[in-house]
Structure formats: structure tokens, C-alpha cells
Amino acid sequence: MSTPLIFKLNNQTASSSHIPPSDIPEDIAGPPREMRRRELDLPQVAESEVVRHFINLSTMNHHVDKGFYPLGSCTMKYNPKVSETLAALPGFAGLHPHQPAATIQGALELMATLEEWLCEITGLSAVTLQPAAGAHGELTGMLLTRAYHRSRHDMRTKVLIPDSSHGTNPATIVMAGFEPVPIPSDRSGRIDLKALQEALTPDIAALMVTNPNTLGLFENRIDEVAEAVHDAGALLYMDGANMNALMGLARPGDLGFDIVHLNLHKTFSTPHGGGGPGSGPVAVSADLGRFLPVPRIMRTGDGFDWDWDRPESIGRVQAFAGNFGVLVRAAAYIRSLGSEGLKRVSETAILNANYLRAGLIGIYKLPYDDLCMHEVVFSADNQ
Template sequence: MIRQPGTSGLIFNEPTVWDKSRDGRCALSLPRADVDRVPLNPALTGDAPNLPQLSELDVVRHYTRLSQWNFGVDSGMYPLGSCTMKYNPKTNEIQASRQGFAGAHPLAGEAFSQGALRLMYELEQFLAEITGFAGVTLQPAAGAHGELAGMLIIHAYHAKQGRQRSKIIIPDTAHGTNPAAATLCGYKSVNLKSGPKGILEPEAVAAVMDEDTAGIMITNPNTLGLFEEHIREICAIVHGKGGLVYGDGANMNAIMGVVKPGHSGIDVLHLNLHKTFSTPHGGGGPGSGPVAVTKDLIAFLPIPRVEKQLDTFRFVTDCPDTIGRMHTFYGHFGVMIKAYAYILSMGPQGLLDASRLAVLNANYIKECLKDTLNLPYDRPCMHECVFNDARQKNYHITTKDITKRLLDYGFHPPTVYFPLVVEGAFMVEPTETESKEDIDQFINAVKAIVKEAESTPEKLTQAPTLPKVTRLDEVTAARKPCLRG
């Protein structure tokens, strides 16, 4: 029997640092001064800040105990679908912490920033090669910011053609931030339903694509974890009416090294360095959402752009058709270093293997659980698989109950109730970094919970009971929020 990684050890209670504070305690000892002490003029300093007084041991134990309340990818499997919560190799952190990078100042000037500029330039070239596009910008700060940059480029392109358009097509299997990016650019979203196989039908796209439509925002693989098999035909339909195709590349981890979106007809694509290229995200650090474009759209990329002249790298701002700046300076440089290190350490074959293993792991979970949970689309998936709670409703158990109980088994819950096209969705993305042993533990936990739903459903409706924080009263939280400034 495979032992579950659930909580079984001590979980310390921990007060705030203010409650732990005691007058006279200090976490450091300064050497005795060898010069006379001269007090500062109070008019220059004002009142001293009210800080807690703690010993070094108080501080160490406080933050160590708090860290034990957290769950992260270093603790266990993080099966959040559509998020690609893969392991972040520690070598990436080592490279990003090197003094030459960590101590670089953004105002140092080009002459003193050649190493940083070279890294950004080469990273852009790597991403262009991986995706099959002609140009890349690293400026956008995260995925949604990349979506906005991409839509601004499409908006600028149509303006350059002399006639702006008013609509954008967005499938029901797209990511939720897509309509917001389109709206910020002044476009009206036209919702398009996917077909019975969970992918777009070319006939449906042709029926809504007209000369007043700027293009389509398509996520491929989509949020059902399915590859859009008709992508070339769909792109041809959109191009035939003068529109452009925006590709949401958040799920690139399934096709990295296998498919080049730029070769399938897509015009603009955003990437998530904090997903596909293994840099921390969520609570783990800032993101990065580079945008790749075809040759015809390079002129619209944000400025500054990094260019190479002989052996020198420099910023270029003389670009009359640019959409302008998207970020202070040139983006989240620390994240770029980690992605650069990841690509170099993996190499072309390693990136290809990562995608293949991500797809293999997702399909393994799908096959092992399709007789336990309901599988709305029983066909080969890509990086993630989507179940729902249709079979558990007879026991008055919901997806929420199942995922709350997973916390007691030591697993972070998967994504729930998304995508909206699947009622009660239970979306799992194991990524390539999980071993078969860890995936089997997750599968066994889900199967055990489903059995509990039939025999002792109260174990699910009252879960979780083992974590530091148990089930919250979400209704009261929504109606009577406790807001702190």
C-alpha cells in the first residue's frame, strides 16, 4: 500500500511578532563603539518606529513555523490545471543571484550592461526559435500583461491599415483573461462555443468572422487540455477576412519542442516564463509574459528593443509604429535569467522531453481516474485532463468537497470549476516533473476519497480537518468581509 503524504506531525500555533515582543530583547549585538556617541537632531528623525522587540531565536522560530504552514511545489505535487506549477530547478536561482546580475542597476547605461543586454537578446532569440516567430519582446510583466501587449499590437496593426475594427472572437475554451485584454483595447468580445469534441469547428469560426472583426484569441492547447486540430484552417479563415490570430501560449508546456505556433498561422503569441520555462510564480515571485510576433508585426513591438550591432548590444527606441512602453525599464529581469538558465540547461532535446512527459503524465491520470470521476471528453488530452463531479452528486458531494478532502491527504487541490464549459470541473495538470510514484499517490488519494463519498460523506463535507486552517465560512466571508488597511 502506498503511504499518503498527509499531515501527521506537529503543527505549531504561532502568534504575531507583536504578541511575541518583549521589552529589551534584541536580535543582534553591535560591537562597542570606538567613537563618541552623538545623538541626531530629533527634528530630522521624528518619532522612532514602533517595532517588535525579539531575540534572534524568536525571529528564527517565528518564520520557520510560519513556513511550515505553507504548501509549495518543493513540498509536494501541485496539480493546478492551466497553471503549470512545475518544479523550479535550484540552479536557476543560483544563476539569478550572481552578483553581476543581482547587483546590476537599470540606470547603469548600455556600456556597463552588456552582459544583461546579451542575455535578454539571446533569450529573445531562443524564444523565437522555440515558437517559430520572427520577433520577441520580453517587456510584459506576466501572462495577462502579455495578452494586453498582443492585443495592442493587433489594434495598432489595424489602425495602420487605415480602418479599425470593433470585435474579437473568443472561444469558450479560452483563458478567462482574454476578454479583459480585448475589452481594454476597445473590442467587443464575440463568444464562440466549442464543438462536441471540445475543440473549435472551422464552420463556427467562419460564421462569425467578418470584415469588422479584428481577429480571434485562441488558446492552444485549450483549457480542456485538448489540441485545436483545425488550427491551420481556422487561421486561414480569419486571415481571409483580413483579421489576425492571437495565440494564448499559457499552455505551451504541452507542445514545447513539438509544435511551433508561428508555423501554424498564428500572428501573435504570449508565453509565460513562470509556467513553461520554470520560474516561480504565484506567491513565489513575479512573472514574465514575453510576446512573439510574425515578421509583419515586428514594427509594432514595444520599445525599447534590444538589438545587436557587431559585438555590441543596445536599446533601440526609434520605432515609429511601436505601441510604446509596456513596463518600466525592460521587464522582470530576474525571471528572465532563470528562464535563460532553464533553456540552456535543458537544450532542445530536454525541452522536447519535458513536453512529452507532461502529456504522458496527464493521460496516465486521465486513464486511471476516468472510472472514478466523470470524464466529459474521453479522448487523448495534452498537458491536463478535466473531470467533474457528476457521479458524486447522488451522494450530495461536490467537486469542492472532494478537493477540500484532498488537503487531508496532503495534496494541494487541482483547479476547480474551470473551464466553465464543464460543470463542476476538476482540472488536473501534473506537469513533467512528477514521478509515477507521486502521481500514483495522488490517484490513490482521489479513489479513496470517492469511496468515502459513498460510505461516509461527512468526511468530505467537513474537510479539511488536518491543515492549520480548516474549512472557511465562505458565505459569511462574502457578506461580512473583514477588511484591514
């Protein structure tokens, strides 16, 4: 049976209008009365019917509150309802990005604290929360790479990527003005170290790696990869899309990475896609902190303020300070779990993926028969 539009449910005898009086002064509440419409084309529907209508619509699509949501390497986590409640608090949801810093001290403190937590999780020195999504974080990371090399008067033009890289990787590399150069995987599905060493010519600016990679395999020679990249004068960039496998177990900075972008809408359980905007913070090593987007959050004697005095910054990458509601949700998730809880999340994800791997061997083709991290990739060639 088809579901009617809510306009078809119009019932002049029903009412659900319980609007509280406005506390906004008349002169700023909206356009002058003579410019306002006299009538609105809205149906008159009882509250119970409104609720039933939209609950019914919500069951017509599959979503993370309805069932398991497998979407490749995009970790579709449950979005805790308490995080939604916290993000909707008037002191957060009612802020305006043009407010003076003195009036948003709580928001600035939350963002500064989140930056510190992400630094600790990644093992890097500084974080920007501005990027609005993962690919946006990638682009920011590439712009930081360009700024770093230009500050050294080193006009490198190419960025290496494994042949298993995510499709956004070459796209953001090109947008930042570099040329992507693929390198092959070895028999184990990981970076071919010999091919990498041969590809590290003087014009290589960086190697962009997803670790674990898109096949769910940890780059177990990442220390040798990092050494080779740095010996060539290049930077090692980590696409953090799969950070869900590493929390509390390994830190990108300790593995030799100079830059990593994170996906708060994957690893840190904020709404994803149609459920809300993303967020792609970028963490960097100490040598790259001076290039991060402005404004930066700085601690003052009695609170927090915006720091615009960053002459080597790449500038803004978003109009305001990031998707703030997403930052609130991510901070709530990290705070609720703590360091041991985040570690357990990664351990459980790895255990679950290997349980599936063991159970499906022989049914589907497993291109790389090795222990996986938080996900495993099969082929349907045998079907």
C-alpha cells in the same frame, strides 16, 4: 498551539547581529544622521530562533516546495534553486534600470539571447520581454493587433474567442478597445470550424485561441482555422498559457499563429504568484515586429544598446525592460535543459496527464473522451 509573533520572542540576552560594514559612501548612504531614528522597534532574537520561526511559518501554508500544487491550467512547476542563486548574483540583482547601456552589457546580452531562444521555441520572428504577466502579454498582443490593422487603415472592431477561453481573454480584448465575440465548440470540445467561418465577418480583427485549449485538447484542425482567419484578413493569436504541452513538439509560428504570449512563470519554471512576479513575453511574426514596444535591444558593433527609433511601435507597456529577475530564471531553465530537455518536459507532461485520464475514467465524468495534452478536465457531476 498558536505561533507567536516574532516580536514576542524578544530576548535582550540573545543576538544575531552580524552586519558587515557598509561600502557605500556616507553622503549617499541614506538620510542625514540628524534625520534618522535613534531606535527601531525590532526584536532581539537569536539567529537559530529566527530560522526556526520562519521555517515553522512556511509549513503552515501549502506551496510548491512542500507538495504537488494543482492549480488548473496554471502549470505550477518546481522552481530550481540554482535559478534563484543565479538571479541573486550581484551583477544581476544589483542593477538599476536607469544605468547606462554600457554598464549593463551582460544583462542586455542575457535578454537578447532569451529573445532568440523564445523565437526558436515559438517559430516566430521577434519577441518583447516587457509584459509583466500573462494577461499583460495578452493586452500587449491585442494592442499590436490594433496597431497592425490601423497601419492598413482597417478599423476592425471585434475579436473572436472560443467559448472555452480563459477569463482574461475577453477582459484584455475589451481593454484594447475591441468587442469579444464567442464562438461555440464542437462535439469534440474544439473550435467549431463552420461556426468560425460564419463568424469571420469583415470587422473581425483576430481570433484568440489557447492551444491546447483549457480542456487540455489540441486543436487538431488548427491549419484550417489559420487559413480561414487569414483569408478573412484577420490575425491568429495564441494564448500560450499551455505552451508546456508543445515545447519541441510544435511551434505556434509553424501552426499559423501571428502572435503568441508566453507565461514564463508557468512554462519556464519561474516563481508564480506570491513566489515572485510573473512575465508574459510576446512573440510575433515578421509583419508585426515593427509594432513591438520600445525600447528594443539591438546588437551594435561592440555590444548591445537600446533602440528607440521605432516610429510604428505601440510604445512602452511597462516602465522598464520587464521583470528582469524572472528573465534570468527563465534563461537559466532553458539553458539547463536545452532543446531535447524541453521536448522531454512536454512529452512527460502529456504522458502524466493521459495516465491520470485513464486511471480516473469511470470514477469522474470525462466530458470529452479523447487523448489529452498536458492536462485533463473531469466533471464532478457523478459524485
